[in-house]
Amino acid sequence: MSERDMTMQGHLKPFKDYQAKHFLWEVSDDGRVATIRLNRPERKNPLTFESYAELRDLFRDLVYASDVRAIVLTGAGGNFSSGGDVFEIIEPLTRMAMPELLAFTRMTGDLVKAMRKCPQPIVTAVDGICAGAGAILAMASDLRLATPEAKTAFLFTRVGLAGADMGACGILPRIIGQGRAAELLYTGRSMTSAEGSAWGFYNGLHAQADLEQEAVKLARSLADGPWFAHGMTKTMLNQEWAMGIDEMIESEAQAQALCMATQDFRRAFEAFAAKRKPEFRGN
Numbered sequence: 190m191s192e193r194d195m196t197m198q199g200h201l202k203p204f205k206d207y208q209a210k211h212f213l214w215e216v217s218d219d220g221r222v223a224t225i226r227l228n229r230p231e232r233k234n235p236l237t238f239e240s241y242a243e244l245r246d247l248f249r250d251l252v253y254a255s256d257v258r259a260i261v262l263t264g265a266g267g268n269f270s271s272g273g274d275v276f277e278i279i280e281p282l283t284r285m286a287m288p289e290l291l292a293f294t295r296m297t298g299d300l301v302k303a304m305r306k307c308p309q310p311i312v313t314a315v316d317g318i319c320a321g322a323g324a325i326l327a328m329a330s331d332l333r334l335a336t337p338e339a340k341t342a343f344l345f346t347r348v349g350l351a352g353a354d355m356g357a358c359g360i361l362p363r364i365i366g367q368g369r370a371a372e373l374l375y376t377g378r379s380m381t382s383a384e385g386s387a388w389g390f391y392n393g394l395h396a397q398a399d400l401e402q403e404a405v406k407l408a409r410s411l412a413d414g415p416w417f418a419h420g421m422t423k424t425m426l427n428q429e430w431a432m433g434i435d436e437m438i439e440s441e442a443q444a445q446a447l448c449m450a451t452q453d454f455r456r457a458f459e460a461f462a463a464k465r466k467p468e469f470r471g472n
Contacts, residue, residue: 200253201253201254201255202253202254202255203220203254203255203256204216204220204223204250204251204254204255204256204257205220205256205257207247209225209243209247210239210243211237211239211240211243211244212225212226212227212228212240212243212244213225213226213228213265214226214247216256216257217409219256220256220257221256221257221258221259221409221412221413222257222258222259222260222261222405222408222409222412223257223259223260223261223309224260224261224262224263224405225244225247225260225261225262225263226263226264226265227240227262227263227264227265227269227270227323228264228265229265230264230265230266230267230268231266232271232274233264233266233268233270233271233317233318234264234265234266234268234269234270234271234323235270235271235272235273235274235275235277235278236270236272236273236274236278236322236323237273237274237277237278238277238278238281238293241296241297241300241322242296244300244303245296245299245300245303246303248300248303248304248306248307249303249306249307251307251308251309252306252307252308254309257309258309258411258412258416258419258471259309259310259311259312259408259409259411259412259416260307260309260310260311260312260408261311261312261313261314261401261404261405261408262311262312262313262314262326262330263313263314263315263316263400263401263404264315264316264317264323267316267317267397268316268317268318268319269313269314269315269316269317269318269319269323269326269327269339270318270319270320270321270322270323270326271318271320271321271323272320272321272322272323272324272344273321273322279348294354297322297325297354297355298355298356300326300329300355301325301329301355301356301360304326304329304330305329305423305427306427308416308419308420308423308424309416309420310331310332310408310411310419310423311329311330311331311332312330312331312332312333312334312404312407312408312411313326313327313330313332313333313334313404314334314335314400314401314403314404315327315333315334315335315336315339315341315391316335316336316338316339316397316400317336317338317339317340318340319335319339319340319341319342320340320341320342320344320379321342321343321344321345322354322355324341324342324343324344325343325354325355325356325357327341327390328356328357328360328361328364328390329355329356329360331423331426332392332407333385333390333391333392334391334392334393334394334395334400334403334404334407335382335385335386335391335393335394335395335400336382336394336395336396336397336400337382337383337394337396338382338397339382339385339391340379340380340381340382341379341380341382341385341390342373342377342378342379342380343357343361343373343374343377344377345357345374345377346374346375346376346377347377352373352374352375352377353374357370357374358370358374359430361373361374363430364388364389364390365388365389365390366388369388382394413469414469415448415453415457415469415471416469416471417448417451417453417469417471417472418448418451418453421444421447421448424444425440425441425444428440429441451472452470452472453467453469453470453471453472456468456469456470457469
């Protein structure tokens with residue numbers, strides 16, 4: 190099936206030429222691996238109302254991407270993100286009424302929902318400062334790599350807010366454990382890269398010079414793998430949080446049967462039998 194036929198039938202579209210307004214968007218030559226680069230290095234890449242909204246909309250729309258199969262999320266200038274911009278977000282929030290505040294917090298939560306629901310695995314590469322909403326972006330990703338210099342802080346209590354922000358009280362304990370998450374969310378202290386690695390928050394540590402290359406390498410391995418099946422794995426990892434064991438097993442039976450019905454499953458078997466590398470096509 191041609192890309193045009195797929196687009197007509199499933200409303201799919203290529204994202205290779207997407208024009209980002211509030212961050213950088215770079216795509217590999219074959220369109221399979223996209224890199225989102227937060228790009229305000231002079232301020233340690235803080236988020237604004239506009240960048241929150243654009244990220245939310247982009248991750249929502251990536252459900253319909255015909256080309257992008259894996260995403261690298263990183264920051265420019267030796268830092269990942271310092272979180273919400275103090276003067277462009279936090280100061281305006283202090284002047285808002287409750288309806289406006291709730292609209293904002295729902296919007297930021299929708300960004301996390303969109304990251305979790307897009308089928309592409311998200312690999313985040315963290316160097317330097319990774320704080321507040323920046324730490325949430327890393328948390329909401331599927332895989333995380335960091336440098337030894339990375340400092341990750343869920344510092345909401347430092348500005349008089351709850352640690353319950355954008356799903357942190359639900360997601361972070363599932364990654365690093367309840368006690369460790371509670372400490373970080375109550376105190377707002379920085380988690381070192383060594384702690385993050387030991388606790389399972391980071392999947393690997395790499396030198397600054399190698400970090401992005403390693404993140405792209407990991408994303409590439411996923412993009413060239415059985416990416417339909419990877420999307421199914423991501424869906425199951427998220428959905429099964431709210432299931433009992435019987436529902437988990439039944440849902441995985443259905444998910445695996447769908448994967449077994451794909452041509453990728455047949456291609457993998459035929460490649461194994463022929464002692465060659467399989468070529469996955471996502472159908």
